[in-house]
Amino acid sequence: MISVRPDLRALEGYHSAQVDVRIRLNTNESPEPPPAAFRDAVAAEMSRVQWHRYPDRSAAELRAAIADSHDVDPSMVFVANGSNEVLQTVLLAYAGPGRTVATFEPTYQMHAQIARVTGATVVEGERAADFTLDPGEVDRVLATARPHVVFLTSPNNPTGLVEPAERVRQLIASAPGLVVVDEAYAQFADWTALDLVGEDVPLVVTRTFSKTWSMAGARLGYLVGPAALVAELDKVVLPYHLDAVKQIAGRLALRYSDEMDARVKQIVAERERISTELASLDIEVFPSGANFVLFRPRHHAGRAIWQGLVDRSVLVRDCSGWPRLADCLRVTVGTSGENTEFLDAMRALLAAPPPPDQNGTSR
Ligand SMILES: *Cc1c(COP(=O)(O)O)cnc(C)c1O
Numbered sequence: 001m002i003s004v005r006p007d008l009r010a011l012e013g014y015h016s017a018q019v020d021v022r023i024r025l026n027t028n029e030s031p032e033p034p035p036a037a038f039r040d041a042v043a044a045e046m047s048r049v050q051w052h053r054y055p056d057r058s059a060a061e062l063r064a065a066i067a068d069s070h071d072v073d074p075s076m077v078f079v080a081n082g083s084n085e086v087l088q089t090v091l092l093a094y095a096g097p098g099r100t101v102a103t104f105e106p107t108y109q110m111h112a113q114i115a116r117v118t119g120a121t122v123v124e125g126e127r128a129a130d131f132t133l134d135p136g137e138v139d140r141v142l143a144t145a146r147p148h149v150v151f152l153t154s155p156n157n158p159t160g161l162v163e164p165a166e167r168v169r170q171l172i173a174s175a176p177g178l179v180v181v182d183e184a185y186a187q188f189a190d191w192t193a194l195d196l197v198g199e200d201v202p203l204v205v206t207r208t209f210s211k212t213w214s215m216a217g218a219r220l221g222y223l224v225g226p227a228a229l230v231a232e233l234d235k236v237v238l239p240y241h242l243d244a245v246k247q248i249a250g251r252l253a254l255r256y257s258d259e260m261d262a263r264v265k266q267i268v269a270e271r272e273r274i275s276t277e278l279a280s281l282d283i284e285v286f287p288s289g290a291n292f293v294l295f296r297p298r299h300h301a302g303r304a305i306w307q308g309l310v311d312r313s314v315l316v317r318d319c320s321g322w323p324r325l326a327d328c329l330r331v332t333v334g335t336s337g338e339n340t341e342f343l344d345a346m347r348a349l350l351a352a353p354p355p356p357d358q359n360g361t362s363r
Contacts, residue, residue, distance in 0.1 A: 022313040030214035055244035075227035083208040083221030095120035102147035148177040160288025189289035302327035
């Protein structure tokens with residue numbers, strides 16, 4: 001039997017339960033499909049796709065539209081199949097064997113995962129008790145590991161925490177290599193690191209169409225960074241990686257930014273409702289600047305609550321097995337009706353006395 005690379009043997013794949021339930025609040029997608037006018041516009045342009053030809057390799061029109069939306073030059077935009085492929089391309093070019101990548105946990109698991117797949121060594125620093133970056137720990141990791149790439153997720157996943165701008169500035173100033181700020185949820189927060197991007201700044205900011213843009217099904221993401229870095233990524237990525245249909249869909253989606261802004265407002269309002277109501281239920285609720293809320297029941301096991309929700313056909317993300325997140329669950333903000341059903345289920349579950357576990361305690 002042919003054997004896989006030894007360093008991959010211990011790796012586990014990406015796990016997120018795909019359970020058949022009525023209310024899916026586990027993967028932070030948008031609860032609504034894109035506007036109907038968008039779908040009609042895509043259908044109309046689809047009829048003009050030259051199916052027998054390769055697509056525009058540089059995705060020039062899509063890049064230009066994204067660049068325009070952020071008021072940067074198209075040479076500063078790199079586009080790929082989901083922001084995960086953007087991250088993978090960055091890591092293929094700037095990490096890989098013999099290089100080191102730093103993360104600050106708990107955070108998005110794919111950063112360490114993709115880095116390891118490229119053969120890089122991953123160093124995991126710890127966040128402070130409130131899950132912000134701890135400046136002392138950041139200094140320690142940067143000084144001892146001298147990472148070629150440092151990841152920061154803001155708003156962070158799964159905590160929802162928005163990193164204070166000052167901490168991000170400090171990190172960029174002190175990092176020996178490239179800083180990647182993953183802003184998959186930036187539209188739900190009150191500031192963006194995009195303003196810090198510049199030709200001489202070792203910073204890239206990644207974005208996705210999977211969340212705010214209601215297009216998780218399309219697999220489209222991008223980064224904004226120095227043009228010289230984007231040129232290196234263009235060398236590394238596979239030719240014609242972005243298919244013609246996706247280029248059309250991404251370009252047309254950007255015409256509906258007003259509708260998307262309105263939805264973001266609605267989701268933020270619902271997020272605040274969920275946070276307030278959960279907090280009134282004897283639950284620890286972590287402040288969120290994203291489209292989800294991390295919470296920890298004080299007197300019930302997180303796993304038992306997760307199962308109780310599944311039994312009521314509501315699926316949330318079970319984070320209780322992650323380091324430092326014992327008993328934590330993460331709920332994606334859904335439609336108003338879905339959120340109400342989730343909250344009703346939580347109320348019912350918490351009203352029941354917690355079942356004693358093997359140790360006879362309530363946890
Ligand atoms: C959801 C998410 C992404 C999105 O990845 P895509 O490949 O664009 O779907 C990226 N980063 C974080 C932190 C996320 O939570």
